[in-house]
Amino acid sequence: MTGRPAVTPLSADTGTGPAARATVVRVENVSKTFGAGAGAVHALREIGLDIGEKEFVAVLGPSGCGKSTLLRMMAGLEQPTTGRVTCWDDDPRELAARHALGVAFQDPTLLPWASLRANVEFVYKVCGQRTDRDRVTEVLEMVGLAELAHLRPHQASGGMRQRTSLARALVMRPRLLLLDEPFGALDAVTRHRLNDELEAVWSRTHVTSVLVTHSAEEAVRLADRVLVMSDRPSMIVQELAVPLERPRPPASDPVMRELIQHCLGALHV
Numbered sequence: 001m002t003g004r005p006a007v008t009p010l011s012a013d014t015g016t017g018p019a020a021r022a023t024v025v026r027v028e029n030v031s032k033t034f035g036a037g038a039g040a041v042h043a044l045r046e047i048g049l050d051i052g053e054k055e056f057v058a059v060l061g062p063s064g065c066g067k068s069t070l071l072r073m074m075a076g077l078e079q080p081t082t083g084r085v086t087c088w089d090d091d092p093r094e095l096a097a098r099h100a101l102g103v104a105f106q107d108p109t110l111l112p113w114a115s116l117r118a119n120v121e122f123v124y125k126v127c128g129q130r131t132d133r134d135r136v137t138e139v140l141e142m143v144g145l146a147e148l149a150h151l152r153p154h155q156a157s158g159g160m161r162q163r164t165s166l167a168r169a170l171v172m173r174p175r176l177l178l179l180d181e182p183f184g185a186l187d188a189v190t191r192h193r194l195n196d197e198l199e200a201v202w203s204r205t206h207v208t209s210v211l212v213t214h215s216a217e218e219a220v221r222l223a224d225r226v227l228v229m230s231d232r233p234s235m236i237v238q239e240l241a242v243p244l245e246r247p248r249p250p251a252s253d254p255v256m257r258e259l260i261q262h263c264l265g266a267l268h269v
Helices: 067-074 092-099 114-125 135-140 158-170 188-205 216-222 253-266
Strands: 022-036 041-052 058-059 082-087 101-105 176-180 207-214 227-228 236-241
Touching: 022 067, 041 082, 041 101, 041 207, 041 236, 058 067, 058 216, 067 082, 067 176, 067 207, 082 092, 092 101, 101 158, 101 216, 114 135, 114 158, 135 158, 158 176, 158 188, 158 253, 188 216, 216 253, 227 253, 236 253
Parallel strands: 058 207, 058 227, 101 176, 176 207
Antiparallel strands: 022 041, 022 082, 227 236
16 A cells, blocks of 8 residues: 555644634534433534535434434534534524525425426525526536436436435535435445536535435545544544545545545444
């Protein structure tokens, strides 16, 4: 492995961490509890992190550990029990109100009666703005749907529906993109193909992005930095920089394999 970057925990002088960039998202000593008394579920405990401008961060953790709850706080859809989450030093709900926040979930929840293109255009109606058809065409081309945008959701594959969800999240040119296991329900081949496309889209836009995933390979493939979370009550147990150029090499590459194994090991701490 001579001449290849070593796998090391993130440090402030790597040039890839938040210390090297303006802070976009700040999570300060956040804990989250659902319910009360003996039935209370302690989802998150004392989470602290910063996400820098134009950084792609993956939050990796076991199913049910609270990583989606953390993402929903960044989107302003959940509130912490203690601590606070800010985006550009403001409440995330303010960012959403300015239509500067794009979110894609595992379930794309498309309008069943509308074409894929109309589903993307619907974002403008929700935002109370006139539809920018050129922009809609641009994002459909970006996600590889330009020739298929006339289909309705029931005529489209799972991968096409997820591409539509991603296009919908990108169409308003968000300053922050939040991705909650968007490819988690897809087969391995489709998921790999969409990882390729998401990597290409990010390389074009460099939008600040946070991806929640339970796949170590996906996290290393897409992110500049991987945050590994423990089981509930969840804490960040490892931060790992990914010192590789884009496009990333295949998972069989020795450095990729080492990074993936490092993340998998951290999951079992």
